[in-house]
Amino acid sequence: MIQMIGGEMPDWVEDRLPVGGALFEYIAGLVPAGARVLVAGPHDDGLIDALAARTRLTVLVRSQPRAIELDTRGLSVLCGTLAKVTDTDRYDIVVALDGVRRLCSVEGPQLDWVESLQSLHKTLRPGGTLLLAVENELGAHRLVDPSSATAAQGDGDWLPLGEFDTKPGNPTRLAERLVTEGLAVDWLGTLWPFPAAPTLIATPSALRNGPVDALAAATAGAVGRAYANREVLSDPRRLAAAAVRGGLGAELAAGWLVVAHRAPRPMATLNLPAVLFGDGPVVELAADETGTWVRRLVREDPDRETTAATGPLPAGRLLEELLLTACLRHDLPLVRRLLAGWMTALPRSAADNVVVHGDAYAVLDPTVPAQGDVLRQFAHTLLGGGYAHPWPAATDVATLTSLLHGAAGQPGVIADISPAEDEPLPDSRREHDEQLRxxxxxxxxxxxxxxxxxxxxxxxxxxxxxxxxxxxxxxxxxxxxxxxxxxxxxxxxxxxxxxxxx
Structure with a gap:
């Protein structure tokens, strides 16, 4: 059933993809069964189906064609702008994982972030829970983006405020603003690499006090896969890893996900772990009774091997970072030792998915499939990133790959791989400039x-x-x-x- 509340946009189709992904779908599956839920804004069909299967669901959208589509699937739909939503109907849980940016239409008043939060607050019952995602305008995804957040990038950006909006700019201010509006924060997590489809969610406490090296490696890996073959100002992997290790992971995250409830006490509690990661299978990371951080598979993927996803989290630094550091210093003995140990222990795991602790090599994310010639991938990283290395005469991937095989003690026959099969990397302008320099x-x-x-x-x-x-x-x-x-x-x-x- 569709209810036209006013401000609906008859011919409007959102020009950006709805929010979704494996992590958001897993969180949606934790919502208590039978709860009355309002989903505000464009969300992925998989996420909506996960909520509709266990709750009494209502969806708020501004696009009339989208409302008609949802109605044909038997869902209850409110079509219009957020400003027209009244407090007549209240909900146990309000889900706004897309934030508040796409809740207002051109047919009504343009609410800023604080006013939109107040409107969502009114739709909650006493004790109701709000799941709200907030994009960080100073996040790593913005710092490496060549486009400006204050310029329109699509038809839906008729108010491209960017950093001039009223939304909070860090997790502390976000929590304070929610408290000011009468909402108590139950849980807050950082979103990587994009707020619309995160593959890593970690609490600020975990980023500060948890396994920093492993989380820095996981963050760099998530960001690297998201920005493959995308034009950026600088390599986002280095920025993300440095932010986590430097204690600025929460401040430079792409966004934040907050779970808050309206006074006096929450009607339903969502038990979320300190860390969630995965783009298919979902793995949670938490400390056990002894303080050891342990991985646990909480959602399987039939297309991925997940038997090794459960177990203690390996300690150590990311192998790719250690190799790049040794190459920049022209430390050939260390380069040979790292390459030889890598090829002996894990010859089918890429350097950005291996951590090194002393002489021990371990896989960071066991759900990542086995790779081909991982030394060729690292050669592609060296040349594509413009990094200095001990073999300046090697100016192509094939030559550098043969040198790396020799340094690793494997000077045998090297597979003939076309450049089109190389692992894609972020197309970084700064690295291009460094190559030119x-x-x-x-x-x-x-x-x-x-x-x-x-x-x-x-x-x-x-x-x-x-x-x-x-x-x-x-x-x-x-x-x-x-x-x-x-x-x-x-x-x-x-x-x-x-x-x-x-």
Whole structure:
């Protein structure tokens, strides 16, 4: 059933994908059965189906074609703008994982973030729970994005406020704003790599006090897969990992997911772990009684191998970061030791999915499928990222791959792989600029050498001309001619004496 509440957009189709993904669907599956739920904004069909199967669901959308589509599936739909929603009907749980940006229409008032939060607050029953996602305008995804958040990137951006909006800019201020509006925060997590489809959700406490190296590696891996073949200002993997290790993971996350309830006490409690990650199978990460961080598979994927997903989280630094550091320092002994240990222990796991602790090598995410020539992937990372390495003469992936195989103690036959099969990397402008700077340095060095050779040739030409002038000057004097005649006579006498003696 569709209820037109006012402000509906008859011919409007959202120009951006709805929010969704494995993690959001898993969280939706934790909603108590039988609860009265309002889903506000465009959400993925899988997420809506997961909620509709266990709750009394109502969906709020501004697009009339989308409302008609949901109605044909037997769902209760409110079609219109958020400003027209009244507090007549209240809900046990309000789900706004898309945030509040796409809840207002051009047919009604344009609410800012605080006003939208107040409108959602009114739809909650006393003790009702709000699931709200908030995009971070200063997140890593914004810092590497070539486009501006204050310029329209699509038809739906008729108010591209960007960082000038009224929404909070960090988790602390977000929690304070919710408390100010009468909502108590039950749980807050950071979203990586995108707020619309996260593959890693971690609480700020876990990022600060948990297994920092492993979480930095997991964050870098999630961001790297999301930005493969996408144009960025700089490599987001390095930025994300450095932010987590530097204690700024919560502040530079792509967004935040908050679970809050209206006073006096929550009617339903969502028990969310400290860390969730996965893009198909979902794995939760939490500390056990002994303080050891343990992985536990909470959602399976029939297309992925998940038998090794449960167990203690391996400690250590990401192998790719250690190798890049050793290459930048031209530390060949360390490079050889890391490559040899890697190929001996885990020859089918990529460097961005292996952690090293001492001499032990372990897989970070066991749900990632086995790879082909992982040394070729690392060679592609070295060259594509513009990193300095101990083999500057190797300017193509095939040559560098053969050198890496030799350094790893495996100089055998290397598989012939076309460049199209290489693992895609973020298309980083900064790394491109670094490659150009390196080429300019090489050209400048070659030009300097060429100029030195030219100066040396000119100097020797001057010396040669001087010698020729001296020779010409001496050859025209009487003394030179007399000496020449005397030398000729002496040579004839010598020759006759030799003949006589013989």
């Amino acid at each position: 390196a080429l300019r340095r090489q050209v400048a060095d070659a030009a300097s050498r060429a100029q030195w050779f030219e100066r040396e040739i000119e100097r020797r030409d001057r010396e040669l001309r001087k010698l020729r002038l001296q020779t010409a000057a001496f050859s025209g004097t009487v003394g030179f001619r007399a000496a020449k005649i005397s030398y000729g006579v002496a040579r004839k006498v010598r020759n006759r004496l030799r003949k006589g003696l013989s």
